[in-house]
Amino acid sequence: MQATIGVATVLLGLGLVAPAMTLRTSFGAYDGWVRLLAPDLAAGGVTTYSLASGIWTLLQSSFWIGVLLVVFTCVFPAAKLAVMSAGVEALRQGRDGGWWVKLAHHTGKFSMLDVLVLAMLVLAIKGLPGQSELLLGYGVWLFAGSVVLSLAASLMMKRLEGEG
Amino acid sequence: MSDSPETPPEEPKREPTTTSQTKSPLTTILAVVKTLGLLAVAILLGVTFIMPTSPPNDDKPPSDTGESTATPTLAVGDDYYAFVKLIELKPTKNGGRWDTASDSAPDIFFELYWNDTKIYEAEERDDRLIAEWDLLKLDVTDALLSGEIELGKAVNPPLVNVTAQGTLSIIVYDDDATLNDEAGRLVLTLAELRPGINTLVPDEGDVSRVLLDMVPRDISVPELIQRASDR
Numbered sequence: 001m002q003a004t005i006g007v008a009t010v011l012l013g014l015g016l017v018a019p020a021m022t023l024r025t026s027f028g029a030y031d032g033w034v035r036l037l038a039p040d041l042a043a044g045g046v047t048t049y050s051l052a053s054g055i056w057t058l059l060q061s062s063f064w065i066g067v068l069l070v071v072f073t074c075v076f077p078a079a080k081l082a083v084m085s086a087g088v089e090a091l092r093q094g095r096d097g098g099w100w101v102k103l104a105h106h107t108g109k110f111s112m113l114d115v116l117v118l119a120m121l122v123l124a125i126k127g128l129p130g131q132s133e134l135l136l137g138y139g140v141w142l143f144a145g146s147v148v149l150s151l152a153a154s155l156m157m158k159r160l161e162g163e164g
Numbered sequence: 165m166s167d168s169p170e171t172p173p174e175e176p177k178r179e180p181t182t183t184s185q186t187k188s189p190l191t192t193i194l195a196v197v198k199t200l201g202l203l204a205v206a207i208l209l210g211v212t213f214i215m216p217t218s219p220p221n222d223d224k225p226p227s228d229t230g231e232s233t234a235t236p237t238l239a240v241g242d243d244y245y246a247f248v249k250l251i252e253l254k255p256t257k258n259g260g261r262w263d264t265a266s267d268s269a270p271d272i273f274f275e276l277y278w279n280d281t282k283i284y285e286a287e288e289r290d291d292r293l294i295a296e297w298d299l300l301k302l303d304v305t306d307a308l309l310s311g312e313i314e315l316g317k318a319v320n321p322p323l324v325n326v327t328a329q330g331t332l333s334i335i336v337y338d339d340d341a342t343l344n345d346e347a348g349r350l351v352l353t354l355a356e357l358r359p360g361i362n363t364l365v366p367d368e369g370d371v372s373r374v375l376l377d378m379v380p381r382d383i384s385v386p387e388l389i390q391r392a393s394d395r
Contacts, residue, residue, distance in 0.1 A: 013206025
């Protein structure tokens with residue numbers, strides 16, 4: 001179980017900094033004209049963000065939304081994994097998991113929130129005129145993998161608690 | 165006679181050891197630290213090897229719109245459009261009226277001389293003390309007749325090549341029906357001018373100021389349009 005938590009931790013760390021989304025701006029049929037007459041507007045046609053750099057950009061423009069994403073993307077998943085690790089250690093020693101385990105269960109509920117945010121972003125960008133698109137990178141899959149593994153670890157911990 | 169069997173001596177009571185109890189908070193804290201440490205290492209490795217480069221910054225410096233750049237002077241050997249953007253005359257001519265017949269303002273135009281050779285004469289701007297000219301001008305008649313628009317023809321000001329001793333003279337006139345009055349003149353050393361807008365204030369004459377924009381010949385079309393639209 002500690003191995004599962006370890007792998008989830010590594011996936012979380014990598015998932016936060018790996019390429020998560022690529023924004024490709026387009027102005028539809030007028031793309032060429034815009035690039036000719038307003039190159040500043042069309043500059044940076046293809047931009048790749050990681051979750052961390054995307055959150056940093058948000059912090060600079062929409063501070064409170066950025067803070068929200070920091071809490072649910074970085075703080076909660078990291079806290080959950082750390083707390084689960086402590087709970088597993090306590091159970092392994094034959095003791096009651098106590099408030100470690102309770103905390104692990106509660107923090108786990110918020111872990112999928114930012115994957116939902118990314119899905120909403122893709123939908124919103126798709127709706128913009130000019131065929132701009134948002135493509136998800138492997139960073140999202142690493143992050144989602146971390147979340148899934150931490151959910152699995154949570155289930156295993158429940159079973160361990162029951163056996164204890 | 166037999167004695168009762170001796171009861172074995174009682175083993176001294178041993179207090180239950182607290183080693184595991186004192187050890188457990190430490191091991192759980194250690195588990196937390198190990199997990200967070202592993203997370204930090206993973207982030208560090210990710211930043212080093214797989215993190216994408218920073219997205220472009222929104223506050224990058226704008227393209228050159230006419231303000232003087234870091235280059236102190238014009239590059240010798242390069243070509244520039246000598247664009248007189250604005251001329252302002254003093255309210256009075258030698259203390260008197262510009263137009264002796266009426267109270268109207270002067271009719272301003274200017275000539276450009278490159279190394280004492282006349283290369284350009286501007287269109288007149290009537291009845292004003294501040295006159296402006298445009299960087300781009302489209303001759304619609306010519307375009308309609310020829311059926312094509314040539315960008316080089318649309319650029320209004322003349323080209324000059326910068327040499328160390330080359331001069332650019334601007335002679336400003338007030339157009340009169342009989343004789344054009346010279347309002348003022350400036351003789352400039354090209355190599356001393358700066359790219360972008362040069363604000364020139366003559367020492368003598370009735371010219372208050374001249375805005376001279378030295379535009380590189382190899383400017384891109386979007387920048388040229390941007391420059392033309394920056395009034």
